[in-house]
Amino acid sequence: MKGGGFWSMGGYAQYVWPCFAFACTVLAWNLWAARRYHAEALLRAKRALAMNGE
Amino acid sequence: MWTWFYRLASPPHVYRTAALLTPWFMTAAAVAIGYGLIDGLVFAPPDYQQGDAYRIIYVHVPSAWMSLFCYTAMATAGAIGLIWRIKMAHAVAAATAPIGASFTLLALLTGSLWGKPMWGTYWAWDPRLTSELILLFLYIGVMSLRPAFEEPDRGDRAAALLAVVGVVNVPIIHFSVVWWNSLHQGATIVKLDKPSIELSMLWPLLSMGFGFMCFYGAVLCIRLRGEVLNRERRAGWVREAMKS
Numbered sequence: 001m002k003g004g005g006f007w008s009m010g011g012y013a014q015y016v017w018p019c020f021a022f023a024c025t026v027l028a029w030n031l032w033a034a035r036r037y038h039a040e041a042l043l044r045a046k047r048a049l050a051m052n053g054e
Numbered sequence: 055m056w057t058w059f060y061r062l063a064s065p066p067h068v069y070r071t072a073a074l075l076t077p078w079f080m081t082a083a084a085v086a087i088g089y090g091l092i093d094g095l096v097f098a099p100p101d102y103q104q105g106d107a108y109r110i111i112y113v114h115v116p117s118a119w120m121s122l123f124c125y126t127a128m129a130t131a132g133a134i135g136l137i138w139r140i141k142m143a144h145a146v147a148a149a150t151a152p153i154g155a156s157f158t159l160l161a162l163l164t165g166s167l168w169g170k171p172m173w174g175t176y177w178a179w180d181p182r183l184t185s186e187l188i189l190l191f192l193y194i195g196v197m198s199l200r201p202a203f204e205e206p207d208r209g210d211r212a213a214a215l216l217a218v219v220g221v222v223n224v225p226i227i228h229f230s231v232v233w234w235n236s237l238h239q240g241a242t243i244v245k246l247d248k249p250s251i252e253l254s255m256l257w258p259l260l261s262m263g264f265g266f267m268c269f270y271g272a273v274l275c276i277r278l279r280g281e282v283l284n285r286e287r288r289a290g291w292v293r294e295a296m297k298s
Contacts, residue, residue: 006095006096009106009107009109010100010105010106010107011105011106012105012106012107012171015107015110015167015168015170015171016106016107016109016110018167019110019113019114019163019164019167019168020091020095020113022113022160022163022164022167023113023117023160023164026117026156026157026159026160027269029156030152030153030156030269030273031272031273031276033152034153034273034276034277034280035276037276037277037280037281038276038277038279038280038283039280040280041279041280041281041283041284041287042280042283044283044284044287045283045287045292045296046296048287048288049292049293049296049297
């Protein structure tokens with residue numbers, strides 16, 4: 001597949017590209033949310049440690 | 055012989071192992087998804103009936119596979135937690151639920167976008183689509199049930215029970231296209247006969263499936279570390295880990 005044909009996806013671009021955009025969004029969200037969840041858990045563990053005066 | 059099994063129940067072992075596995079899973083996912091995307095979007099030929107619209111298969115099918123795999127993994131972990139009372143099994147189930155729910159949502163969205171040019175509609179109350187939607191509701195139910203209890207142990211058990219009961223939906227989703235009349239096409243790859251898809255189209259699909267599986271592994275490891283910390287933050291080993 002070359003040039004313009006690639007982006008037009010044989011006339012189905014309006015269906016194909018949003019699917020890949022959704023997939024990228026879902027994968028990126030999963031990574032971001034998991035890292036945030038771990039970071040928040042680390043913070044809570046550190047706070048618990050500080051509250052115990054250790 | 056059972057030493058490895060007992061070690062899986064140890065929170066510090068799980069925490070450390072998850073940290074070690076994350077970069078390996080992530081690298082494998084990046085390579086497999088990268089190859090699958092390039093081969094599937096650029097080199098695989100168009101379908102003789104669907105033209106280039108079939109390329110949606112490269113995100114739709116792997117996300118649908120993962121929606122079923124994650125649910126089965128969550129129910130299995132829940133059952134292990136219920137039977138052997140292993141806390142780490144409940145942690146795995148809790149970490150898997152949001153990942154599986156997101157894959158299910160992706161399968162429904164991409165299926166809907168594929169349905170419009172092929173069936174003429176974004177949505178139909180078809181057995182495959184409806185049972186997949188029920189799967190999403192089951193994920194949401196499991197995720198909502200766990201924090202609904204004041205005692206975390208009771209929340210874990212209730213969520214595990216719902217996950218185990220709901221696993222009956224997994225074979226229903228898979229065989230829905232066989233048991234009932236469906237707009238959705240029948241099995242193309244996972245069937246007793248050989249796959250009815252051309253090899254140049256199959257390889258990128260398998261690569262994407264493997265990539266999504268590795269991605270799940272990586273995200274599960276990261277979430278699991280957070281889950282273990284949340285459950286064990288007053289444990290001695292966490293205090294030692296935080297100090298070092």
